[in-house]
Amino acid sequence: MKYSQMKRFLMEHKDSMKPPYISTLDGILTAGGELIGYQELEMDSPYLDVHEDTSYTKDYVTLHSHEFYELLFCRSGNLQYLIGNTRYQIRKNDIILVPPGTSHRPLFLEQLREPYQRTVLWINNDFFETCKQNFFADTGSSQYAPQKQLPYVIRPEGTLLNQIDQLLAALLYEGSTMRLGSELYRMGLFLQLFCLFYRMNDHPQSDIPKPENTGLLDQILNYIELHLSEDLSLASISAQFMVSQSTVSQLFKKQLDTSFYKIVTQRRLIESKNLINSGFPLKEVAEQCGFCDYSVFYKAFVKEYGISPRSFRTREKETHDFY
Structure with missing residues (x-):
């Protein structure tokens, strides 16, 4: 869905949709059960x-x-x-x-x-x-x-x-x-x-903000980024950083307001889109992003983005071919 279409949908249904229908950027769930995902919005131009x-x-x-x-x-x-x-x-x-x-x-x-x-x-x-x-x-x-x-x-x-x-x-x-x-x-x-x-x-005429000081959360996020294809469980992370599983779990909930496993899955799915756009075979994408098999990857992708990996690849190819 294009951004202008989403805005038009909201204007047409603003009286019938009760807040907080737009409370998260996962998307808008319509009365018909359709999920309009924000991160999968397409450009109008x-x-x-x-x-x-x-x-x-x-x-x-x-x-x-x-x-x-x-x-x-x-x-x-x-x-x-x-x-x-x-x-x-x-x-x-x-x-x-x-x-x-x-x-x-x-x-x-x-x-x-x-x-x-x-x-x-x-x-x-x-x-x-x-x-x-x-x-x-x-x-x-x-x-x-x-x-x-x-x-x-x-x-x-x-x-x-x-x-x-x-x-x-x-x-x-x-x-x-x-x-x-x-x-x-x-x-x-x-x-x-x-x-x-x-x-x-x-020729800098402005201040370039520096990243925040590195703490345990930043170290774990960096580790996740570098090991997406490997086992990323609470047990493996707690062993790697020598802290308890509850410490890791509470850290993600407190600092990111989400679960450790949700962040891992989202990072894997984001990387999967990058690999698909780079032309990797879909089964290889699933393996490189740490999913145990293609069916698990397929279900997670559809749940997150409302579109299959194959349909996503076709859509992005058409976009690049148009330009």
């Missing part, structure tokens, strides 16, 4: 989409990934954000850039004193990579483009912050009007943003 979003203290956002770049301009909120296996402390006006296939989620929404508001850009992966190649070709450094990665979190200030804010406001306006040439105009605005980000990266 083949290039970039822009919208505004707000999360409240009652909301719960699961660990998820997208098949496109997601840029978040945080307009409020003082929260932590988990990107991959690294936690960052996020402030107002921070910019979060999440590459395709990278797991992420905000943490501790229930502790916020105000709603978490952000401007959201979704950027097609192929379009983003084309922008990158053209940017470095123009600067005479195209051979380094694949290695030039933007940081996950940027903290712009002063004039630079004002420039970014104005460009995002223009993007939102164009997205709401859809006038003649609006798509091309929005692409031009994004190209200005893109150049600003990479200029900042080469």
